Amino acid sequence: MPINAIIVDDEEYSRKSLFFLIDGYCPSVKIKGIARSVAEARTLLKADIIDLVFLDIAMPVEDGFSLLPDLQKNVTSVIITTAYNQYAIKAIRASAVDYLLKPIDIQELQDSIDKAVDLKAQSSENEFFTSNQEPLFSSLHENLNEIKKIKKLNLPHSNGFHVxxxxxxxxxxxxxxxxxxxxxxxxxxxxxxxxxxxxxxxxxxxxxxxxxxxxxxxxxxxxxxxxxxxxxxxxxxxxxxxxxxxxxxxxxxxxxxxxx
Structure with a gap:
């Protein structure tokens, strides 16, 4: 099942590096666009049906968090690409959101895309699963906004998530x-x-x-x-x-x- 994806990252090297990795090693993913900012990403989301967003968090003007409401509305999955510290990685994992730590490893990239393919298959078969994107993203936002302690834990199950x-x-x-x-x-x-x-x-x-x-x-x-x-x-x-x-x-x- 093909996956339509976009890359959102303000760093040119990171954008190009991820694009060439996906193009060379991930045939199930079709990159429909590359955005340098959240504003450009919103334009791409309106122009096409996007299944997956590779999203950098630390960006100027608007950070990656600002795009989460748009992803909820479009029922779009997200893989966070980050060079964040260990605490932020814990927060992301607690929220059951997939992530790739920069520099991106090919095998980890392929594993993350396999999860996204499975998620798309489940969401197409089960409307309840797609409705669970909202608590997933809201937990991520809350955990990353908390300075010292994770407050919420998302537990995946066959139909979605327990928060x-x-x-x-x-x-x-x-x-x-x-x-x-x-x-x-x-x-x-x-x-x-x-x-x-x-x-x-x-x-x-x-x-x-x-x-x-x-x-x-x-x-x-x-x-x-x-x-x-x-x-x-x-x-x-x-x-x-x-x-x-x-x-x-x-x-x-x-x-x-x-x-x-």
Missing amino acids: LNISNILYIQADSNYSIFHVEKSEKIVVSKHLKEYESILDDCGFCRIHKSTMINLAHLQSYSNRNGLVVKMSDNTEHSVSRRRSPEFMETVKEMFKK
């Missing part, structure tokens, strides 16, 4: 290649991603990995006891073991939390 407030997550459990989210006053949510991926996103957000199969939100920690091995009790009254290997890190994290 969670980080503060409402009680704990996350690993089950083979899946992560099971236990959420305050809600049904558990199963996501087909490894727990390690969410650990890297949430490690600065008050979460602590206490076991190879469990990560908890310390904001919902009710008590802990070392009477018969270290065990934590959460606000939903569930109890979870802290592994011997992870107990020193857990205790240190809890001490730091109490200091604050």
Whole structure:
């Protein structure tokens, strides 16, 4: 299934480099236009049906965020191309938006385009999926506007996304290649991603990995006891073991939390 795409980037080298990579290695993508600014991108979006936008964020006059409402309106997917720091990468990943870190790797580019092709196929078959673009983009904007802490997490499923407030997550459990989210006053949510991926996103957000199969939100920690091995009790009254290997890190994290 062919993908119509545009490139939006204020840097000439970045525009040309990405164009030649796509032209040479990604036959499923047809570049319908290249924009040097958000204003030029809006013109391209009006002129043709665009399935995918390769979007740089840091641009003068209007940054890439300014284009997000237009992408929502046109039900257009986005792959962010960025040289941002590690925090911004976490925010993008938490929002379930795909990204390419500059300089762009060919294999990563091909993988991202494969996801976009799958997304187009799903959206053509399922109207509900296309309606979920709005919370996806709004979560991205909110996470990147927050200076120090990610506030929302988008969890993809077959029909779209669950959008969670980080503060409402009680704990996350690993089950083979899946992560099971236990959420305050809600049904558990199963996501087909490894727990390690969410650990890297949430490690600065008050979460602590206490076991190879469990990560908890310390904001919902009710008590802990070392009477018969270290065990934590959460606000939903569930109890979870802290592994011997992870107990020193857990205790240190809890001490730091109490200091604050």
